[in-house]
Amino acid sequence: MTQELRIALAGLGTVGTGVVRLLEENADEIRARAGRDIRITAVSARDRTRDRGIDIASYAWEDEMAQLAARSDVDVVVELVGGSDGPALALARGALEGGKHLVTANKAMIAHHGAELAAQAEQAGVSLQFEAAVAGGIPVLKGLREGAAANRVERVYGILNGTSNYILSAMEKTGRDFTDILADAQELGYAEADPTFDIEGVDAAHKLAILAAIAFGTRPDFGAVETGGISGVRAADIAQADALGYVIRLIGMTDCAAGEDGKPRLFQRVQPYLVPKSHPLAAVDGPTNAVVVEGNFAGRLLFQGAGAGDGPTASAVVADLVDIARGNPAAPFGLPVASLASSSPADTAERRNRAYLRFVVSDRPGVMAELTAAMRDAGVSIESLIQHGKPEEAGDVLVAIVTHEGPERTVSDALAALAQSDCIAEPPLVLRVLG
The missing domain is CATH 3.30.70.260 (ACT domain)
Incomplete structure (x- = not known):
């Protein structure tokens, strides 16, 4: 397979520009590993004139990003716009309907519409890839879907949001309260101007819904994730946890057990936890992600690294492109969509x-x-x-x-x-x- 793989890129923000740089700077390595060239042919973003520090003059420009899906010189659409619905979802549906592979970093869209998009990809005979949607550059989805494929997964849990982890670990180190550290995080670029999705656990819940679907062979069920955030944690709680031998971390956790009717009961929770200082997650500080997968034969597997940023997330996007270039199709959630079970939320009363x-x-x-x-x-x-x-x-x-x-x-x-x-x-x- 020597024909080049042609890419349309929607979104030229931090991650999008990172993808452009990575494809240009590591072109030789990527060609050798993919077996062919991967080349951007067209792009779309809000502002064509903005200086992004990259040269996009050689790429065709589409003012309407939905037009990327209709181009005849495109094999793969890369969606880096974000949002669970709206233009991103319209582009995703249009790309798959047009017989084009889709790569996305959009965890909200996959958490809400992943099963629908996976079914559409199956019907069209193309790939849907979203490694960058969970934990940035950490290959946790591939590790869970492929590396742990022979295991019965018993539990998945971890630190899924770098903003919250930065705030909590900074509170530990400084003794300052939440509001002060949040302001610092915003100034440093670790937190958005509106940090609600990060600090109230929504971002982590999107990621957890995707992890749960792959781990347990169920359809993504974001609405069933019990979600809590860190805004109520005080410096006094951090100090008390320390005195008791713990640190506080925002943890996403999921496991699954059969109910009396034989159907899966899926537990999904995002909440601050007291983590023993002896646990590997206690040492994870700053804007870092870490995911633990517990398999019945593999035991405890720890995936840790940068959970966001242009380089790590672009790395995950391009890794998906390399898989497509190699012709390595994989069911997005590890199983054909028809085999994904519908689950009910677990009753936590006796947990x-x-x-x-x-x-x-x-x-x-x-x-x-x-x-x-x-x-x-x-x-x-x-x-x-x-x-x-x-x-x-x-x-x-x-x-x-x-x-x-x-x-x-x-x-x-x-x-x-x-x-x-x-x-x-x-x-x-x-x-x-x-x-």
Whole structure:
């Protein structure tokens, strides 16, 4: 196979320009590994005149990116625009309908529409590739889909968002609070002007839905991901975790078990966890991603590296292009779409774990008795209870409770009993302990 592979590139932002540079600078290596040239023939972006630090004069320009899918000199459309719907989805559908391979870094689109697009690719006999959609340059999807293919995957979990990980690890190192570190992250370019998707767990949830689908042979179900973020974590929580032998990390976790009806019950959760300092994920700091895959024969596999940025993400995009150039088709989710199971969300009530509960309470007599009585009545076994010595503003104090292992419903019942208490100044923070 010697005919060149012709690329249309939609989106010339950080990743798009990284793809152009990579294809130009590493052309010889890529040719040798792909078995043929990979060449950009056409591009599209919002502003043709913007200086991107690359020369795009030799590429055909399309003002309407949907036209890239209709060009006769294009074999693969690379979508780097983003967004679960709108122009990105229209381009993806148009490319596959036109019999063109599709490569994308768009985790939101794959999490919401991945099964539909995979079915369309199957019908057209073309490839749908999205390695760059999860964990940037880390080949975790390929590792899960191919390297661990012989295993029954038991659990997948990890740090899936670099922005949140930078903020939490910076809070550890400096002792400063969330709002201050978020401002630093925005100034350094680690966080967007609107950081909601990152700090509230949505970005990680998109990635987790994709990982879960590949790991367990199910259809992506983003709507069933239980999602929480880090905006409620205080410097005091970081310090308390440290004193107990933990760090706090935003973790995406998924596992799957058959229900009584034989159908898969899929557990998907993104939430800050207390991670033991002895665990490999505890050492992952800064804007880094790390994913753990636990297989019944392979054991624990750790994938770690840069989860974003022009170089790592462009590397994953071009790796997908090399696979297409070699003629190595792979089912996007590891199985034909018709074989992907429809799952139901797992019932977490009886899921057993330890928990860290942090309350902001009024500094007055009887508060501790009220908290501990609610725990006792709900069946929560308390391992430790810590009251921070100095009252905060308005006479409120922080109280932290670490529970023994027990069903999640007991903690939920205790919090429900305390919901109307006038001693609770703000909603409690609940973090599970990674075990």
